[in-house]
Amino acid sequence: MVHGCIGGSRKRCNPFMVAGRPPLVLPFLKQLILSSRSPTTLCPPSRLYPLFPVIVHGGAGHTPKGRAELSTAGVREATKKGYAILKSGGSAMDAVVETVAILENNPVYNAGRGSVLTVKGEVQMDALVMDGRTLACGAVSAVRRVANPIHLARLVMDKTSHVCLTAEGASQFARAMGIPEVTEESLITDYARKRWRDNLNPGANPVECQMGKMGTVGAVAVDLQGNLASATSTGGMINKMEGRVGDTPCVGCGGYADNNIGAVSPTGHGEAIMKVTLSRLILFHMEQGKSPEEASDLALAYMWERVNGLAGVVVVDPKGTWAARFNSSQMSWAAAQQDQLHYGLYKGEDFTEPV
Numbered sequence: 216m217v218h219g220c221i222g223g224s225r226k227r228c229n230p231f232m233v234a235g236r237p238p239l240v241l242p243f244l245k246q247l248i249l250s251s252r253s254p255t256t257l258c259p260p261s262r263l264y265p266l267f268p269v270i271v272h273g274g275a276g277h278t279p280k281g282r283a284e285l286s287t288a289g290v291r292e293a294t295k296k297g298y299a300i301l302k303s304g305g306s307a308m309d310a311v312v313e314t315v316a317i318l319e320n321n322p323v324y325n326a327g328r329g330s331v332l333t334v335k336g337e338v339q340m341d342a343l344v345m346d347g348r349t350l351a352c353g354a355v356s357a358v359r360r361v362a363n364p365i366h367l368a369r370l371v372m373d374k375t376s377h378v379c380l381t382a383e384g385a386s387q388f389a390r391a392m393g394i395p396e397v398t399e400e401s402l403i404t405d406y407a408r409k410r411w412r413d414n415l416n417p418g419a420n421p422v423e424c425q426m427g428k429m430g431t432v433g434a435v436a437v438d439l440q441g442n443l444a445s446a447t448s449t450g451g452m453i454n455k456m457e458g459r460v461g462d463t464p465c466v467g468c469g470g471y472a473d474n475n476i477g478a479v480s481p482t483g484h485g486e487a488i489m490k491v492t493l494s495r496l497i498l499f500h501m502e503q504g505k506s507p508e509e510a511s512d513l514a515l516a517y518m519w520e521r522v523n524g525l526a527g528v529v530v531v532d533p534k535g536t537w538a539a540r541f542n543s544s545q546m547s548w549a550a551a552q553q554d555q556l557h558y559g560l561y562k563g564e565d566f567t568e569p570v
């Protein structure tokens with residue numbers, strides 16, 4: 216099985232990495248640059264001077280023609296916002312949560328407004344955040360009538376002693392936190408309703424349909440302090456059973472972040488992702504010395520071999536080396552680093568433009 220060949224190993228010792236560093240580190244770097252001719256000897260300890268990238272996905276699968284442009288445009292815009300947060304000294308956690316919230320508000324994606332519907336025609340959403348500094352995490356599953364499940368997941372992390380709140384308990388917590396309840400209708404798009412109706416037909420195959428058109432959203436980032444974070448949000452799988460919980464809110468499946476290893480946010484067939492604990496499997500390979508790209512490919516290949524799973528991932532290590540990989544036919548993704556925006560949709564694409 217050949218994987219999506221978007222890869223993001225970026226040069227770590229590029230003297231241009233000085234761009235955007237806080238003023239404090241500039242004299243040190245200047246001195247290093249002046250005292251050496253070879254760029255490879257200029258590389259400062261990357262833990263101290265990470266390249267603060269943010270890498271974002273808008274779902275793996277096959278995006279129908281009319282929606283492909285919208286899908287990549289939304290991911291690019293959200294990535295720029297996340298990057299601006301990092302560049303101004305914001306935390307990786309703020310960057311990934313706000314990036315994902317922007318995508319939840321965009322009806323193009325299967326998250327927040329635009330979520331796919333359950334078999335009963337309702338919206339039940341899952342979300343997860345994880346902080347690589349402390350391994351703190353927060354999740355919500357099967358939550359209804361909130362505009363931004365990712366904000367609620369963060370509140371679970373910040374304000375409770377639990378990791379995951381589900382269904383009505385999550386809604387009660389949202390009310391207690393003063394998060395306004397939105398109507399079910401405001402989360403449902405015509406497109407989601409059409410796909411729901413189409414998949415109610417006895418001959419329909421909702422999983423296959425979903426593999427054709429996904430749209431979960433997620434982001435990983437490294438900030439100026441070298442902290443990593445991951446955030447993922449989804450409406451789940453088309454016409455899922457009431458109460459179905461997918462990979463997204465499950466730590467190690469729908470995301471992971473550990474400052475010592477890396478951060479991952481996946482998208483794809485949740486049941487397959489859960490069976491191989493995809494995010495943690497990728498980090499396991501990185502712990503064994505594999506790059507984000509190699510680790511992603513190994514884990515995606517394993518998932519395909521063992522359970523025929525299709526998925527995509529964005530991954531970053533503490534040095535800022537990143538990858539966007541998928542074994543589905545497409546994944547809309549974008550990454551910002553060193554004032555460059557990288558993005559793509561089909562296998563092999565890596566377009567660049569200034570941020």
Ligand SMILES: NC(=O)C[C@H](N)C(=O)O
Pocket residue numbers: 274275325429430431449450451452461462463481482483484485486488
């Ligand atoms: N579109 C997706 O990525 C679906 C999500 N992983 C789920 O199974 O809930």
